[in-house]
Amino acid sequence: MTIVHPPKPDTALWVYAHPRRDSLNDHLLRAGTKALSQRCEVVVSDLYAQGFDPVLSARDLGDRADSRTGIAELAGEAYAAGLLPADVREEQARLAAAELLVLQFPLWWYGPPAILKGWFDRVLTTGFAHGDADPELGVPRRFGDGGLVGRKALVVVTVGEDEASLGPRGIAGDLDSLLFPITHGVLWYVGIETLDLHVVHDADSLDPRGAGREAERLAARIGGLAGERPRLFRRLRDGEYAGTRALREDLAPGRTDLGIHLAD
Structure with missing residues (x-):
């Protein structure tokens, strides 16, 4: 059974996934957390500095190696029994x-660094973030529901390419689509609403002055977050998906792009 965790007002968690000090990302981290701390309490999970191990293993499953039980179920049982490792419980x-x-995080091979993917794997366990079904509707409590409803998320990503390369017709693919597995498949899956991406393009070629401008831009964005509306996806519980998998044919007919899952 998933427990819904009500958040504390005016509290933020900043999960940071970059290995180098005095890098562009380091400057963004310091500028962003400074701006955010002026309006709320900020806790930083610096995954590389903490030495966070991204590899899900038997220790995350209550040290059980039961081939008859799925990984998600074992992790959920370990969570319910209080057997998860200390680093996961803290996160x-x-x-x-x-x-x-x-x-x-920086965009590496058109996705997040492995250490952040591992944070998702180990921290968003069954029982904590998802797992049960809506007792009235009989559908899984996911995609707009789950243990982490009532939260918003901001994704800050640095990329080495320009806006055209990562645009709707770009050779590298549209960035919103590339990060759909995070904004929709991870965050929305457990009930977290996402704000528009904050993207720093041409990150590899920025000089100190350009890095300073980007730090100021992020601080300004942070200062105005309270007035932003999240990007809402369709909720599974609203009955717009046939069964529990495909969007009804009468909604966005003829389209197969990822934008069909936006509620707006």
Whole structure:
């Protein structure tokens, strides 16, 4: 059974996934957390500095190696029994308290660094973030429902390419689509609403002055977050998906792009 975790007002968790000090991302981290701390309490999970192990293993499953039980179920049983490792329990406590989640990372091979993917794998366990069904509707409590409803997330990402390359017709693919597995498949899956991406383009070629401008731009964005509306996806519980999988044919007919899952 999934427990719904009400967040503490004016509390934020900033999950940071970059290995280098005095990098562009480091400057963005310091500018962003400074701006955010002026309006709420900020806790930083610096995954590389913490030495966070991204590899899900038997220790995350209560040290059970039962081939008859799925990984998600074993992790859920370990969570319910209080057997998860201390580093995972600490991250879950930080996330449970946070009203705002910030994920900051560089785009590597058109996705997040492995350490952040591992954070998702190990922290968003069954029982903590998802797992049960809506007792009235009989559908899984996911995609707009789950243990982490009531939160918003901001994704801050640095990319080495320009806006055209990562645009709707770009050779690298549209960035919103590339990060759909995070904004929809991870965050919305457990009930977290996402704000528009904050993207720093041409990150590899920025000089110190350009890095300073980007730090100021992020601080300004952080200062105005309270007035932003999240990007809402369709909720599974609203009955717009046939069974529990495909969008009804009468909604966005003829379209197969990822934008069909936006509620707006």
